[in-house]
Amino acid sequence: MSSAYKRLLLAAPKSGSGKTMITCGLLTALLNRNITCRSFKCGPDFIDPMFHKHVLGIDGGNLDSYFLEAEKVKHQFMDLAREAELSVIEGVMGYYDGVGGNTTKASSYEVACAVDAPVVLLLDCRGASLSLAAVVKGFLEYKENSHIKGVILNRTSEAMAKRLEPEIEALGVRVYGYLPECEEGRFDSRHLGLVLPGELEGLKEQLQRLAKTMETTIDMDGLLALAGQAPPLSPPDSKESGFSDLIPEDGEKKVSIGIAKDEAFCFYYQENLKLLEEMGARLVPFSPLHDQTLPKGLSGLIFGGGYPELYAKELSENTTMLLDIKNAYHHLIPILAECGGFMYLHEELETSDHILYPLAGIIKGKTFPTKRLSRFGYIETFAKEDTSFLKKGESVKGHEFHYWDSENNGDSLKAVKPGQQRSWDCVHGEGSLFAGFPHFYYPSNPLLPKRFIEACKKCQMEKRRKLKSPFPERIYPMIKELEKYFLQIRPLDEQAMEKSRVRWSHVAKPLNSLGALEKDIIKMAGICRTSNVTIGKRALVIMCGDNGVVEEGVTQTGMEVTAVVTENMTDGNSSVCIMAERAGVDVFPVDIGVARELRSGERYPLLRKKIAYGTRNFLREPAMTREETIRAIETGISIVEHLASEGYGLIATGEMGIGNTTTSSAVTSMLLKKDPELLTGRGAGLSDEGLNRKLKVIKEAVKAYEPLCQDGVDILSKVGGLDLAGLTGIFLGGAVYRVPILVDGFISAAAALAAERIHPGCRQFMLASHVSAEPAGRMLLDELGLVPLIQAGLCLGEGSGAVAAVPLLDMAADIYQKMSSFEEIQIEEYKPMGGA
Numbered sequence: 001m002s003s004a005y006k007r008l009l010l011a012a013p014k015s016g017s018g019k020t021m022i023t024c025g026l027l028t029a030l031l032n033r034n035i036t037c038r039s040f041k042c043g044p045d046f047i048d049p050m051f052h053k054h055v056l057g058i059d060g061g062n063l064d065s066y067f068l069e070a071e072k073v074k075h076q077f078m079d080l081a082r083e084a085e086l087s088v089i090e091g092v093m094g095y096y097d098g099v100g101g102n103t104t105k106a107s108s109y110e111v112a113c114a115v116d117a118p119v120v121l122l123l124d125c126r127g128a129s130l131s132l133a134a135v136v137k138g139f140l141e142y143k144e145n146s147h148i149k150g151v152i153l154n155r156t157s158e159a160m161a162k163r164l165e166p167e168i169e170a171l172g173v174r175v176y177g178y179l180p181e182c183e184e185g186r187f188d189s190r191h192l193g194l195v196l197p198g199e200l201e202g203l204k205e206q207l208q209r210l211a212k213t214m215e216t217t218i219d220m221d222g223l224l225a226l227a228g229q230a231p232p233l234s235p236p237d238s239k240e241s242g243f244s245d246l247i248p249e250d251g252e253k254k255v256s257i258g259i260a261k262d263e264a265f266c267f268y269y270q271e272n273l274k275l276l277e278e279m280g281a282r283l284v285p286f287s288p289l290h291d292q293t294l295p296k297g298l299s300g301l302i303f304g305g306g307y308p309e310l311y312a313k314e315l316s317e318n319t320t321m322l323l324d325i326k327n328a329y330h331h332l333i334p335i336l337a338e339c340g341g342f343m344y345l346h347e348e349l350e351t352s353d354h355i356l357y358p359l360a361g362i363i364k365g366k367t368f369p370t371k372r373l374s375r376f377g378y379i380e381t382f383a384k385e386d387t388s389f390l391k392k393g394e395s396v397k398g399h400e401f402h403y404w405d406s407e408n409n410g411d412s413l414k415a416v417k418p419g420q421q422r423s424w425d426c427v428h429g430e431g432s433l434f435a436g437f438p439h440f441y442y443p444s445n446p447l448l449p450k451r452f453i454e455a456c457k458k459c460q461m462e463k464r465r466k467l468k469s470p471f472p473e474r475i476y477p478m479i480k481e482l483e484k485y486f487l488q489i490r491p492l493d494e495q496a497m498e499k500s501r502v503r504w505s506h507v508a509k510p511l512n513s514l515g516a517l518e519k520d521i522i523k524m525a526g527i528c529r530t531s532n533v534t535i536g537k538r539a540l541v542i543m544c545g546d547n548g549v550v551e552e553g554v555t556q557t558g559m560e561v562t563a564v565v566t567e568n569m570t571d572g573n574s575s576v577c578i579m580a581e582r583a584g585v586d587v588f589p590v591d592i593g594v595a596r597e598l599r600s601g602e603r604y605p606l607l608r609k610k611i612a613y614g615t616r617n618f619l620r621e622p623a624m625t626r627e628e629t630i631r632a633i634e635t636g637i638s639i640v641e642h643l644a645s646e647g648y649g650l651i652a653t654g655e656m657g658i659g660n661t662t663t664s665s666a667v668t669s670m671l672l673k674k675d676p677e678l679l680t681g682r683g684a685g686l687s688d689e690g691l692n693r694k695l696k697v698i699k700e701a702v703k704a705y706e707p708l709c710q711d712g713v714d715i716l717s718k719v720g721g722l723d724l725a726g727l728t729g730i731f732l733g734g735a736v737y738r739v740p741i742l743v744d745g746f747i748s749a750a751a752a753l754a755a756e757r758i759h760p761g762c763r764q765f766m767l768a769s770h771v772s773a774e775p776a777g778r779m780l781l782d783e784l785g786l787v788p789l790i791q792a793g794l795c796l797g798e799g800s801g802a803v804a805a806v807p808l809l810d811m812a813a814d815i816y817q818k819m820s821s822f823e824e825i826q827i828e829e830y831k832p833m834g835g836a
Contacts, residue, residue, distance in 0.1 A: 005081055006227040009042075009117040009147070011091035011108045013135055017124040018154040020048060021210070022179065023090040027056055028211035029220060030086060038084035040077065042108045043092035044378065044399035044439070046269050053270075056207070061270040063089060063115065066099060066106035066378050066418070067397050067441040070114040076271065076443070077115045078233055086227050089117060096142060099378060100419040106378065109143065116231050118149040120176060120223070125156035125164075133167045140171060149226055152218060153178040176226075177218030184209035254282040255456045257300035262287035264315060265340060267305035272442045272449070276302075279446075279453045288344065289314055294324045300334045300456035301325070303341025305439055308359075309369070309404060312349045316357035319483035329362050329433070334388070334455040337435035339402055343367040345435055346406065348490070358487035363428060363435065365407035375400045375424065379415040379438060387412050387429030389451040396445040398438035410436050432459075482630055485637050486759045489735045492526030499531035506821040511830045516787045517812035520767050524740050527765050528649070535813055536649040538806055539586045540576065540799045541639055541730055542569060545593030545722035546614030547659035548623065554662045554694040556686060559614065562658050563594050569656070569798075572603035576654060576798040583806045585652060590639065592632060593657075593722030609635045611722050615663075618701050618719045623663070629717040629725050633758075636729020637736060644737040652742040652769070652806065653730055653751070654799020657723045661774065664750040666698045666719035668776045670706050671753050672783060679776035681746075712757035720754070727751035728758065735762035742802040745772035745794065749780035756784060769805035770794050 010026070012019050023039070030037050039052040039060035044067070052058045061080050065073050081087040091108030098107035112119050121139060123132050132153075140146050150173055153161050161178035168175050184206050214220070257276070259268075265288065277283060283302075284295050289311055294301075308315060316322075325345075329335060337345050348356045348366035356366065380397050383390040390396065390413070400415075412429030415438065416422075427436030432455065434448075442449045500522040505511065512518060525531045544566040546559040568574050569589040572581070580587050587604040595614040600606035611632050615623040624632075643651060665680040672679070676698040682691055698719075705718040716725050728751045734741035735755075743752045743766050756763045768786035771777050773795040781788060789808050794801045822829040 005078065005087065005230065005233050006085065007087040007089065007115065007117045007230045008223060008227045009089040009091060009108065009112050009119045010122060011095040011119050012122040013139065014094045017122050019090055019122055022122055022152065022154065023088060024056065024207055025210040025214045027052060027058055027088055028207045029214055031056065032211060036083065036085045038081045038087045040087060040089040041092070042089060042111045043106065045092065046267055048090060049270060050266060063111045064106060065110040065114055067444045073111060073114040074233060095121065095139060112147040116233065117147065118226050118230055119147045120150040120152055121148050122152050122154050125153050125160065129160060129164065130167060132164060133171065136168050136173065137171050140173065148173060150174045150176045152176050155179065155181050176222050179214060179217055182213055184213060252280060254280050255299050255453060255460050256284050256297050257281045257302060257456055258286050258294055258298040259283045259302045260288050260304060260341060261285040262289045264289050264308045264311040265304050265306040267340065269441060275442050275446060276449050276453065279450055281453055288318065288321055292320050294328065299460035300452065301328055303337040303344055305339035305341060308340045308344050308349060309351055312351050312357040315344065316359060316487060319487060322360050323483050325360050326362065332432045333459060334432045334452055335435065336452060338439050339437050342435045342437055343404060363408055367404045367406045370403055370405050372403065374402055374405045378418055380418060381413040381415045381426065381438060384412060384414055387434065388432060388455055389434050389448050390429070394445065394447065396440050396448050398440040400438050402437055482634060485732065485736045489759065489762065492764050493529040494526065496529050496531050497522050497526040500525035500533065503531060503816065506823065506829065507815065507819050508822050508825055508827060509819070514812055516789055517808060519787065520809060521812055521816050523767065527738050527740050529738065533813055533816060535810060537647050538584065538650040538652065539588055539643050539648045540580050540652040540654055540803055542587065542589045542654040542656055542799055543592050543723040543726035544589060544656040546595040547657055547663050547721045548615045548617035549619060549662055549697065550659040551617045552619055552693065552697045554697055555659050557658055559595055559658045562656060563596050563598055565656050566591065566594055567598055567601065570601035570604050570606050574798060575796055576800045576803055577604065579800055579803045583803050585803050585806055590726065592635060592726040611635070615721050619697050622718045623720055624717045624722065626713060626717045629713055632722050632725035633729035633732065636726045637733035640730055640733025640737050640739055644739050648739065650740050650742065651730065651734065652799050652802035653727055653744050653748045654802065655723045655727060655747050656798055657721055660721050660723055660747050662694055662698060663719060663721040663724060664747045665776065666701050667715055667724060667754060668750045668780060669698065669702050670709060670715045670719065671757055672779060676702060681774040712754045716754055724751045724754065728754045731755035731766060732759060732762055735759065735765040741766050742805060743768050743786065744799045744802040745770065745797060746774035746777045747797065749777065753780055753783055770801035
């Protein structure tokens with residue numbers, strides 16, 4: 001009887017029998033005969049279907065009876081094969097091999113039953129002859145209806161095939177031919193998915209040679225006839241077959257969702273993509289490897305599996321794309337990521353040769369090679385808590401196959417191995433993110449993609465959450481340069497810190513008796529990646545610049561004072577210069593934005609880094625352009641780079657700029673989202689009238705600019721100063737080049753918090769010198785999580801508090817390095833004691 005769904009399933013007794021090779025050769029031969037084909041793969045492997053699609057141009061998908069019940073497997077096959085003249089289904093592993101190794105669940109046999117397909121068994125004849133007849137007999141009799149109708153003999157000679165044919169056919173199955181050992185039948189297994197552009201044509205030529213051989217040695221017409229004898233398939237039960245109740249009405253506007261597709265991200269279940277499109281997604285491909293930015297107008301992102309470990313360097317260097325993706329995440333764009341895509345979202349990826357590459361930084365920690373498959377196989381995952389896309393107790397099935405692991409796998413879901421007691425936590429389901437190693441099969445619970453689509457549509461409707469780049473095209477190169485610095489930042493060295501803690505515990509003194517000094521030495525060990533902490537050369541960088549807001553009468557003096565004091569610093573004639581000489585600190589005054597040209601003395605030569613002749617009056621217009629702000633930040637980073645190369649092991653921060661307590665109060669108000677009245681002090685001694693005028697100016701500016709600011713750079717550009725932006729760069733540079741940076745007072749701390757907002761985590765590279773007398777001084781240090789060494793009511797500025805802290809750190813470092821241990825003086829060590 002003729003069937004509307006002509007079909008064959010190619011199976012084998014075990015893996016490595018030649019299923020993929022013969023399937024590809026058969027599909028190529030059928031294409032050469034102008035027969036429209038569909039290819040399918042039994043089980044969860046999407047690499048073979050992807051190979052068929054991209055190398056042979058044949059659409060298809062997966063048929064998996066673990067993911068779906070038999071009726072839904074049949075419906076899926078009928079849906080995808082509807083337009084095909086013939087469908088070829090490639091089996092998985094051994095024909096009867098299923099979940100757990102002792103069941104037929106999810107086996108090729110179970111799929112054959114679900115779609116009622118005739119099966120051709122491929123026998124690897126190398127090293128065997130008549131024993132193969134016994135193998136066939138066993139396979140035929142193991143199940144009452146085995147569906148096995150024929151045999152192909154692989155890797156044997158024509159003579160042996162002729163001898164075996166009558167012995168096998170006596171069992172009631174037909175031998176459809178043989179395939180000899182041949183070069184065209186060999187290709188690297190890595191090609192099953194990873195096909196480089198330069199190799200594609202060579203593979204196609206190889207498959208053509210294979211098809212030509214098979215036309216000679218295999219009865220193709222007989223296989224076509226067998227496929228045509230497949231029984232008719234009855235329409236599936238509508239209640240069991242599809243997800244019509246979850247599919248929107250025709251004409252409903254689709255939502256644009258970006259999907260990562262390139263050499264690094266190429267693993268997707270075709271059924272997942274089809275279901276997303278049916279549910280209202282317009283999938284927009286983009287390349288994290290090759291595209292500079294995300295496509296415009298996206299309301300969601302999907303990152304599939306693939307080979308990010310092979311392209312880690314290129315992915316890491318595409319900094320504007322990484323920045324766009326981070327921007328999308330911070331704008332609450334819904335994100336689905338699995339396996340390779342999950343790895344891409346981490347802070348770092350470690351390659352097989354143990355090189356670390358910074359990546360998107362959305363998920364804390366790194367991924368690393370394990371040299372073996374981690375948590376391989378089928379899983380069913382259960383939501384431990386409500387997430388945006390799965391509610392507590394709901395499940396979705398999937399599969400894991402990865403040689404890399406993560407320091408931070410997530411714990412929103414619990415994965416359970418079928419038929420086993422083994423389980424583990426996985427997946428980050430926080431907020432708009434759903435990311436983990438499992439490859440989820442959406443048809444196993446279509447509520448997951450449905451809720452994702454709904455979240456994307458909600459995002460699309462809310463203009464404030466629409467994904468759009470906040471940066472003009474002209475400054476993308478500048479952002480890329482800035483992001484290049486940030487992507488070099490690595491966490492503190494925990495091993496060095498632990499060694500430093502142990503060293504302190506052995507020093508012959510009461511435990512923790514130096515308080516914050518001990519903690520700072522431990523932190524310095526983590527920054528410098530060695531427990532052998534020595535400070536060595538130390539520097540004070542003083543950022544000098546004028547502020548246009550002085551026009552509003554917010555200071556006691558005019559901005560001309562900035563130039564005078566800066567020039568005095570170059571002569572060594574200022575309070576902080578005298579303090580620095582006593583503390584052995586080299587001073588580096590920096591003209592980053594003083595309103596006039598300056599002379600330079602010989603004691604501390606001026607670093608000429610002028611971005612502009614002062615800032616604009618932020619009450620009337622933004623203080624700086626975004627470009628100027630980024631240049632000032634880059635200036636600070638480059639100064640740290642230079643000082644680090646000159647061997648400086650500690651950098652103190654200072655500033656000089658009339659009006660900069662006003663800019664710092666405005667910046668702090670926006671960073672902390674607090675009323676300026678709680679933060680604003682008298683600066684250099686304002687009267688009540690002057691303080692009220694200062695407060696009025698800050699409040700008006702914050703009210704006007706706060707809704708327009710999307711990040712720390714925006715805040716600095718709107719109400720900050722060039723000195724503040726330069727100091728922000730110093731703090732960021734400390735994280736990049738692993739140099740401890742001493743925070744001075746209020747103004748320095750405002751810049752430190754701006755740096756932390758621009759790149760979270762850089763506060764780990766900061767030390768607090770003192771608490772400023774300004775009202776916001778303590779608030780800023782608390783927000784940064786820093787403990788000051790000095791509480792003396794200092795408010796001189798210029799970096800004086802930071803310089804005052806240097807001798808304390810010197811003394812602590814000397815005790816750490818030079819003092820005898822308990823063992824050396826033969827006294828029993830102090831032990832931590834619990835409270836009474």
